Amino acid sequence: MGPKQIRIALSGNPNSGKTTIFNSITGTRQKVGNWPGVTVEKKEGSIQKFGYHLKIIDLPGTYSLTPFSIEEIVARNFVLEEHPDVVIVIIDASNLERSLYLATQIRELDCKVIFALNMQDVARSRGIKIDADKLSQLLDVPVVFTIGNKNEGVDILLKKAIELAESDIELPRTRRVKYSKDIEKCIGNFKTYIENTIGDNLSYNPRWIAIKLLEDDKILKDRVIEKTGANGPGILEQAAIHRSHITNIFDEEPEIIFTDERYGFIAGIVKEVMTTSTKQRIDISRNIDLVLTNRFLGFPIFIFFIWAMFQLTFTLGAYPMEWIETGISMLSGFMGARLPDTMLKDLLVDGIIAGVGSVIVFLPNILILFFCIALFEDTGYMSRAAFLMDKIMHLIGLHGNSFIPMLMGFGCNVPAIMASRTLESEKDRILTILITPFMSCSARLPIYIVLAGTFFPKSAGTVIFSLYLAGIVLSIITGRLFRSTLLRGMDAPFVMELPPYRIPMLKSLMIHMWDRSKMFLKKMGGIIFIGSIIIWTLSSFPKNIEYSTDYTIKMKTAKQSLEEQTPLVREDELRKLTQEYEKETKDLKRKMRTETAEKSYIGHIGKFMAPFFAPIGIDWRGSVALLTGFVAKEIVVSTMGVLYAVEDDESDALKHALRESGMTPLSALGMMFFVLLYVPCLATIATIRKETRSWKWALFSVAYSTLLAWGVAFAIYQGGMLLGFGLA
């Protein structure tokens, strides 16, 4: 048998330094996942220390345990149902009163509790002094001082936690949160009633059940009905009687009275344990906010930060991106040269390496982007961004926090959708996820550049800009539409803490960044891998195509005639002949490629889909290109290259070919709008599926965006035709 395992749960307010303590305990040995059934991030870490195997579980940061948000439900259920050996409550010493609100609620549950008074240094610098012994005595809990970001007190905290876990104190202890006389009487009576009727049927503390039922706790009510059978309705009836009794005495809803009384109780404790020196010191954080959320400077600075983030992501990211690209082409070159010419080689080189490679190249961008986001989060600027943007986002029916994911969408939709998990309300999250794909990601840009450059050479910039703008406008319209239909309901109240600015710790930034990037690699690796194989299969089968002419023979003949003539002609003539030969084979190869594409399964699909695309002015070749864009949108350009029979080394060839293909500026415009709006790429769909935890939303997003794309392209193309713009 190995060392004994002790499970320790970390609980605390958001911004209480909980994550910092978690990081400093577990380091990089942490596992990030989701809590079962919900998209709340679950972090766990295991370490060996003091002869024990410690399993640390980071509960979601909450201000309370009233089960309103998913985070609160998750945190409470964990303590109630999973019975951790110890719960450490991280208390922000510089914010004692509000921190104690959560702490007292946890104190009311049946579990062993330790308080970690964190950020004592910040508190001291603000002239706050806390008497830990007194606090410990008043609430009957061990109290340890910690400074998470300096790793101070963390070992003592763990030692105390082990000590407490190993001690055999009776769990339902006496000294708890005390309410006023009338309330206590109510609780007492109701508690006795509960004890008499259900006994041990419900494994929770009877006093706690009484309090929560008096607070009309929906989740607990369901649980009571479920577990106590015939007694259930009676208990709830009793609860209703007591509730109306309290309402009569106080002329206020009982849950409000309980909140009030808890704060009253806390005020009493704070008065006894905390002393504040009257000396006012300079509040650095407040001074920073004088600038950063300033009426005039706030927005320009915000825009600058965002601009800088994008610059960093895309210009700095371009270098490693290039290295990876080189690496990939070296790899596929190497494989191409070494492996025997088999189908497996084709699959490996043209299918998997090319497909997965096209996504892997985004890794540097994603790392940098997530680093910046982590920086915004850890310094506290993120909540300022929400503060600035909330008014605008509220117009779409969203929270200020939704801005960042949407903005990131301009870079890449995948991390953007992943970033939406920072949003508290489920509906906000889904809505943000649904409208984010309309933010024109960087993969769509090459397509615009080709099409706009070809058909609108003089005003390409304006066209591209209006595409981006159209994406934003349509996302707003979509947001409002869904908010009033599918995802109706109040948006979450914007009661948001603006935590003091903090200097971020590199370690925690790195952990943050890596956790999210790892997720990107893992999930995308899988789906892109499969997607690449599918697209490759569709485009390289059937193998035995009947070509209109036999290209192989033609190429052979050309070669033969060159070889035959070689000894007969002069040197300069030979050079000319060789050139001609090269041109001819190139031409033949190109024609063969085009025909292969046309007669492959994907070509058939494209032709099959052609009637669907015809009304919006896209021919079968465009259809195939758009289909392959499903894997990753940048592929559209290279597919067009193949289908419109273009040589790789002629930079303007695609433009010529496009112009000659019968495409008009109008149909090109329609196609660009289609590209802007239609199904997000495979990786994005996989991410939507993962973040919403439902195929329903993923498929809905596909269907909605494709229909919208078709509708818009149709309106542009047909409208334009009517107005007489049809001819180039």
Add this chain to the structure above:
Amino acid sequence: MNINSSKSSNEVKLSELKEGQTGRIVRVGGQGVLRRRLLEMGLIKGTQVYVEKYAPLKDPIELIVKGYHVSLRVEEAAKVILEKIRQELTDGSEAN
């Protein structure tokens, strides 16, 4: 828990306070999640609220309550009723 709102004429909505003004909460209106959330964040009867600033677009409001900073939307702040505390402004730069 008995704070008499002696002069009801002195009662204002939180959303009516200007930057730099202070009030004491008389009651928190609204309902459901919002009301509960406000209370849990410490905006309870008798608490002092200082209006730190309005966002550049005039919404939301940043407040200082119980020593920490919190922001509310104007429509949410309208649910919180305060009695104004006449307080000498430190910098004397009251708007209007």
